Amino acid sequence: MTIPVMSAYNKFSHRKVFFFFLFSFTGLAFITRLFYIQIVDDKYKVSAEKNALRYIYDYPARGLIYDRFGKLMVYNKATFDLMVIPREIEKLDTTGLCELLGIDREEFDKRLKKAKDYSGYQPTIFDSDLPAITYSRFQEQQYRFKGFYVQGRTIRTYPMPIAAHTLGYIGEASPVVVEADKYYRPGDYIGINGLEKSYEKELRGQKGLRVVVVDVFNAVQGSYQDGEYDHTSVAGKDLFTTIDAELQMYGESLMMNKRGGIVAIEPSTGEVLAIVSSPSYDPNLLVGRDRSKNYIALQNDVENHPLYNRTIMTRYPPGSTFKVVNGLAGLQEGILDEKTAFPCFGGYSLGNHTVGCHSHPSPLNIRAAVQYSCNTWFCWAFKKFVDNDRFSSSREGYDRWRKYIMKLGFGHPLGIDLPNEFGGNVSEVDYYDKMKGNKQWRANSIVSIAIGQGEIGATPLQLANLTAIIANRGYYITPHVVKAIGSADSLNTKYMQRHETGIDPKYYEIVIDGMEMAVLSGTATNAQIPGLTVCGKTGTAQDPPRKNHSVFICFAPRVNPKIAVAVLIENSGYGGDWAAPVASLMIEYFINRKVERKDVEYRMMNAVLLNTKK
Incomplete structure (x- = not known):
């Protein structure tokens, strides 16, 4: 049988059919895709028309900030920024734009390069916070500056030039922030310090976006696709603070020409009523076109460091205010009691060295020791605790004592x-092991910490919080500045938990007796307020070779306390001379809303205690 042989023609015929269908299918796929791109899906149309479109970010109004009584402390003011899209620049009148902005060609090139480095397509701030006259002239001549346009935003304004360290300030987001957080673009503002930083996400809101059509004359013709790609901005949330603006202003006036800080707290809630760091500055200085120049001037003030928040960042020796802490630890541990008495013959002897003390009655119990601020009594109290036989070593005794302090x-x-916020310092046992060279040290080798010197360091905020603990007879709520977010009744639930100290309230009453006695007839008589029971403790903290710091803590009234205050005035002398009167004035003003002791007020407000020497 003969097998038929396929001709060469038939072979190629089948191949032609195969390739015909292959190319036909591929062509149909391209046609379908092209139809989808051009007719169905507008995003490709948007991309194709990008040169004729402008993407304008709508910056929301930043949240307002109020004091505890609803008084406005921070609000917004409208301003305009000049934006640039480098790829859209055509036939630019560079000389005319430089003259309009008041810059030279070198500065122009520097700014444009910065914009190009970020993106040739995306808008970038070229000049911020335009003066009204510049804004008006640009609007009239914008056809000469294609690729440039004006965009509105708001800047901060402070009706009262107070609380700069607490309120903080805003500035341009750094390249690091822009890289890390895609919400921000070059030129965007962000909270740099204070509440502006802590509550940045709440205050900033959410940016909106408008896509508009721009003609060849650089003029906006309207929304693209009837605003289909737009989304509206969301305004930032308001902050309702715990600050008493009038008390804050009063405290700042008392601290004029002084270095140091005041912190006032409502004991029952932990709400910060005033927080004064001095020297300070007008927060309006860090707003607007002169912001950079003013910031550099403040930063270069190395004598006063006005940008530095002393109330939460400086670790001061607390001096004799710390004695009440030492006493409370001994009482709770059962090593001391209210009748424990120690004699004082002018100081506490350490071989050939003596921790000096001033003249007062002797011997004393703890109430009188607080009243007269006896160094000897509290050195003995510390030794009795740390070197006590109930512990295997002084290291163990100190570690137990330290737990109370913490x-x-x-x-x-x-x-x-x-x-x-800094945490101060209470050294661990390992620190003293290294410092002493062995683990056999005893209480006397570190006894200066018993009276708030040596390695002990505390911020004014910690001292005010201690005072609130005493006023509350054993607990505190974390000090805080924001009471509500969004609306006055949207309470900040983060700051409602009580922190117990583990010390029996009866021991606080013993210490409070001594603090009341100190004001009535002890070291703190300058803190007396007619008609009001004030409980306080003086401190005179050494700062060699300079003059001592003046320190004072107090609260009032004794029953149902309304305010706890800590004051520290650097290098000014005894605690009773300066810090005590200032603290008492803060209490008098807060409770009575006026001050009757005008002579004390005048002396404190007019005292110049800067650059004092020993």
Whole structure:
């Protein structure tokens, strides 16, 4: 049988059919895709028309900030920025734009390069916060400056030039921030310090976007696709603070020409009533076109450091205010009691060295020791605790003592809602092991910490919190500055938990007796307020070779306390001379809303205690 052989023609015929269908299918796929791109899906049309479109970000109004009584402390003012899209620049009148903005060609090139480095397509701020006259002239001549346009936004304004460290300030987001957080673009503003930083996400809101059509004359013709790609901005949330603006202003006036800080707290809630760091500055200086120049001037003030928040960032020796902490630890541990008495013959002897003390009755119990601020009594109290036979070593005794101190709010940040809070210092046993060269040290080798010197360091905030603990007879709520977010009744639930110190309330009453006695007839008589029971403790903290710091803590009234205050005035002398009167004036003003002791007020407000020497 003969097998038929396929001709060459038939072979190629089948191949032609195969390739015909292959190319036909491929062509149909391209046609379908092209139809979808051009007719169905507008996003490709938007991309194709990009040169004729402009993407304008709508910056929302930043949240307002109020004091505890609803008084406005921070609000917004409209301003305009000049934006640039480098790829859209055509036939630019560079000389005319430089003259309009008041810059030279070198500065122009520098700014344009910065914009190009970020993106040739995306808008970037070329000049911020345009003066009204510049804004008006640009609007009239914008056809000469294709690729440039004006965009509105708001800047901060402070009706009262107070609380700069607490309120903080805003500035341009750094390249690091822009890289890390896609919400921000070059030129965007962000909270840099204070509440502006702590509550940045709440205050900033959410940016909106408008896509508009621009003609060849650089003029906006309207929304693209009837606003289909637009989305509206969401305004930032308002902050309702715990600050008493009038008390804050009063405190700042008392601290004029002084270095140091004042912190006032409502004991029952932990709400910060005033927080004064001095020297300070007008927060309006860090707003607007002169912001950079003013910031550099403040930063270069190395004598006063006005940008530095002393109330939460400076670790001061607390001096004799710390004695009440030492006493409370001994009482709770059962090593001391209210009748424990020690004699004082002018100081506490350490071989060939003596921790000096001033003249007062002797012997004393703890109430009188607080009243007269006896160094000897509290050195003995510390020794009795740390070297006690109930512990295997002084190291163990000190570690036990330290746990009480930490519970009373020292040695760690308290968690206030302000950035850059420092935690002070209460050294661990390992530190003393290294310092002494062995583990056999005893209480006397570190006894200076018993009276708030040596390695003990505390911020004014920690001292005010200690005072609130005493006023509350054993607990505190984390000090905070923001009471509500969004609306006055949307309470900030983060700051409602009580922190117990583990010390029996009856021991606080003993210490409070001594603090009341100190004001009535002890070291703090300058803190007396007619008709009001004030309980306080003086401190005179050494700062060699300079003059001593004046320190004072107090609260009032004794029953149902309304305010706890800590004052520290650097290098000014005894605690009773300066810090005590200032603290008492703060209390008098807060409770009575006026001050009757005009002579004390005049002396404190007019005292110049800067650059004092020993």
